[in-house]
Amino acid sequence: MESVGKSMKRVDARGKVTGEARYANDLKPKNCLTAKVVHATIANGRVLSIDTSEAEKVPGVVKIVTCFDVPDIEFPTAGHPWSVEPAHQDIADRKLLNERVRLYGDDIAAIVATDNVACERAERLLKISYEEYDPIVTVDEALSPGATPLHPNLRKDNVLLHTSFRSGELGEIDYEQAKEKAAQKYGADQLLEQTGVYKTARIAHCHIELATSWAYVDTNGKVTVTSSTQIPHIMRRVISQALGWPVGKIRVIKPYIGGGFGNKQDILYEPLNAYLTIACGGRPVELEISREECMVSTRTRHAVRGEVKALYTRDGKLLARTMDEYSNGGAYASHGHAITASIATIFKDLYHDEYGCRSDATTVYTSSATAGAMRAYGVPQAVFIADCLVDDICAAGGFDPLKFRMDNCVGAGFSASNGITYYSYSMKECMRRGAEAIGWEEKRKAYEGQTGPVRHGVGMSIFMYKVGVHPISLETSSARMILNQDGSMQVELSATEIGQGADTVFTQMASEITGITPDRVYIVSTQDTDLSPFDTGAYASRQTFVTGKAVKKCGIEFRKKILDYASYMLDRPAEELMIWQNRICEKLPEDESTKIDPAAVWADFPDVDFKPFDLKDLPNGEDSILRDTGNIEGRPGKALLDMKDLAQTAFYSLSRSEHITAEVTSHCKENSFASGCSFVDLTVDMPLGKVKINRIINVHDSGRLINPQLAQAQVHGGMAMGIGYALSEELLYDAKGRPLNDNLLDFKIPTAMDIPDLETIFLELDDPMGPFGNKALGEPPVISVAPAIRNAILNATGVAMNELPMTPQRLVEAFKEKGLI
């Protein structure tokens, strides 16, 4: 390959290191008004009245709107593709401002003024009266009899949704019956059981850019919102729903954004921002919320509790597992039950149980921060529960956790109940490489029988992650390519650059397919829903896979149009031509030795019947993972025509003027699993409850890497996020539902001093479903870090920490309870 697979420098790097890259707030006009959201100071209840008379007298105040003023429209906020089936549509459960207060900090009014001080002074002068109900901050409180339903018009109680997934025989029989069957087969004395309750914490995304937008009404009457979002086209639809305006009258612009991690895969304050500019006669209004609001008034990762049970044999065969899981969904549905369902699914699928698995999951409304999408969409929670359980089984049964996982993990060719299939399977190879890199055997041996206050441990965890949302939801994407007069090209997409490097890898893909070199591929980074073709945006680690197919398909069409024109100019059949390094060349027959495997191009023909395979089934055994997926059939011969000359002629020819463009929609109906694992070696200083990570290694099979350097950087970031998730991050609330640590000092994301050097290993196994053999990469790096750390602490100290984060205080308490300190 020419471009794909190379560590090309980011196309946006220069703009970002010079500070010239513009983010939403950098683009606001000089005369922009400032808006401030007024938040409720009770956790559950109702606003009875808001007296704005004194506040309105504050110099500089332009407009105050309250929950009694806004349209009586409830709208959904999830960054999902809209479902045409009403039953599958996202839950519409909030208004722009809410009279019914469902969490401490609920949005009840907004002030627009000439500056922030005027907003703050006005806010202090509002007279607000409430009717107050008991806060229901926890899942247990929200489910207790007599708890106020937070959304009585939608649900009679606070259960947002409950689902039950079953696999294998547990689809027919229950756990106890499976146990009886197992007793007959293996003998009752050969069976062991493990139970556990594992909890994960509510955390904040902490993208360094705040959630921010500004809006105005344009001269054409369109409300135009510039926002820091992952999903501009979805935002356009949701603003339209929230305002009751037609979609065509909404325009969303997305410039560079300072991180999202799923928080900006939700519609946050943009509909309110749109409403406020309309309320101010179309004047520009900025709505940049504070860091504190960002922590608790946007979205969070679901805190979950998993109650689990496992049946296994004395020689380490997993027979059956059950899980009853509860997710704290917070005050509003956001992504609804989708994330919790993802937790239940991955818990079930990550291991193979002889008799199957039952995985029940419930999302619960509570009067606390709304939970929504966050990097890896529930899978970190699922894997924490699943892999705590596995290591507890290993500790009890005396198994080596690596061997147990090798014996019981999801196997090659696994096909999930929804049809997603493990095509390129490398879970075990990932484990082998990680174990070798960390020195698993030696370290497990060396760390046996330790005494003293400071101990060492090594631990691991594995994960699988589906790519994109098909078939649960729609996967569709468009791409547009335009030839410039100089033979360079424009690429326009609505898949978004959010820091992950999307613009760069799409540039590489476009170059790969068209033969135009990457320096002449100009990708339009900004999305403008008036101009950019439709795509649902950045989430689900979908873009290189789903949008990648659109880019590939568009590139093939674009290339064909160029070659058709070249054929006209050169008077030779297009089939004899190819584009190579900005030149039209003669196409020579492909060298047999570099001939591509048909599997590589199957992605272009999704209807081809495809057989799952393991590494060993590939034509050349393990070596075949190096197999290339070239997209230009043939090899270049004599150069015949420069692209620049072709373009000039195409534009300006008096005999045949043709503006060469291509635009396609790619409806992606394929999926696969990415997988990998984390290995951790650490030291625990028990009297101080301090964990020092000596080495941490993530191994990933994300298929073919489009850009190895950027792929590695993605993994670094996920690993650091996983370390924070393991050891320090937790959003805390008091009993009244008031947030305690809604800032970057008290909510502990790691600093550079808290992160060790981060090691990465990739297995580049081509996946037949990916446009370039690639699979998901953006989210997976965070998944298996926390359980690997937890399991290393277990190895070091014998103490099973069952709750995240494993803070010094929790560790000290656990060590004291065990009499270790």
Added chain:
Amino acid sequence: MLQIINMYVNGRREELAVDIRESLLETLRERLNLTSVKKGCGVGECGACTVLVDGVAVDACLYLTMWAEGKHILTTEGLKSPTGELNPIQQAFVDEAAVQCGFCTPGLIMTAVELMGKGRKYTREELRKEIAGHLCRCTGYENILNALEKVVGYPKEQGGE
């Protein structure tokens, strides 16, 4: 509440009427359009607004503009050469893929410029401490440290200690 202030910004003398209530962050962004100075928290916890005042890195959000009278302010916009070449630390950030979303990047680069100004070399552990006032959620700091090591670190083969 406007007052006239004189300061040197990226080498140029600026005479500005500013509100006494302004932070340097606001003055640089809103009045001088120097939007590399990013706001991530407003309370000195993230480091995204780091600029150099007389060569010293400070959080511009907690620096009253009134204090800048007569001082020399440097932001990322002031680093490129007149002909557009990147400063060595900017180039190292590009080469080492130390940039992702890019929001913490200008602030980190300013801290790196401060370190370059000290004329000494740093170990990787020292560099961790020197950049601990910058939160980054994308990179795990790994490539940022690699970029810094290239410019102000010990050469790799010497082992960094």
Added chain:
Amino acid sequence: MYDIERYIEAVSVEDAIQHLKADPDASVISGGTDVLVRLRSGKGVGGTLVSIHEIPELHGVDRLLDGTLVIGPATCFSDLAKDPLIRSCVPYLGEAVETVGGPQIRNMGTIGGNLCNGATSADSAAVMQTLNARLVLQGPDGSREVPVTEFYLGPGKTVRRRDEILTAILIEAKDYLGFTGCYIKYGKRKAMEIATLGCCVRVKLGPAPEDSGEGPGTENGGGQDPAALQTQNAAGPKSRIIRDIRIGYGVAAPTPIRCYKTENLLRGRSASDPSIYELIGEHVLEEVQPRSSWRASKEFRLQLIAELARRALREAMLSSLGNSLLDQTSAG
């Protein structure tokens, strides 16, 4: 923007005091890292800020002829940490303020502000306690000196009146000469952190009474020649005793504290006595009053108080005795 009505750039201490006296809504701002954060959270808004940021005489560190260190309160943490006098006389103070926030905050926040904000979690607090620092407060009616051990009234409250300016922090030679010390900040992160606990232990070792004729418990180190002390220390730990010890804590009580009783108990003990580590850990617990908060439970803080005392003592001893201590004891 910050919600203030007036801003005054004081040109001198006297000028600042005049403005503070004249305007009852006026308060002092120095580095700004606490004052501006408070303003942003809506506390103390709408008043006047009197800035002492640009007053040169409040910056820097000096040593008087009698050895007294004079620290300018507007000296920022990073300047303090790299000051040659601080590094040679009270290095643990420099190390303590190097743990404040991150580098930018240390370039802005000042040692005076760290004291005047009255926080028990201030990173200089534990060290200042052990240094018997004296604070010079200047107000409209003149100047007064307050020992730092009597400076705090409660969380966020000090004896400093609104119209007083902290003009100097004094540390006498007898309080630093001959001491080695260690400050340990315990936080959940390694930077950008508010201390869960701060512990400073400083020791001065000397020959046993039968060798020197001096009794334990004396604090007359003022005129002692540091070089002579080093020679004494070189004699090895067996014949060394703890001639003086100071134990200070932040966050172990509502204000920074000293543990005088434990100090008295350890003074005079042999430096090679392994039981001193257990003793310090046990006895400090009787002198502290940590509270439970969402940041940390009382029980957890008690665990840290004892463990950090042991470790800080050990580090302080190691600084005096070098690695020979490792052969003598197995504590820690």
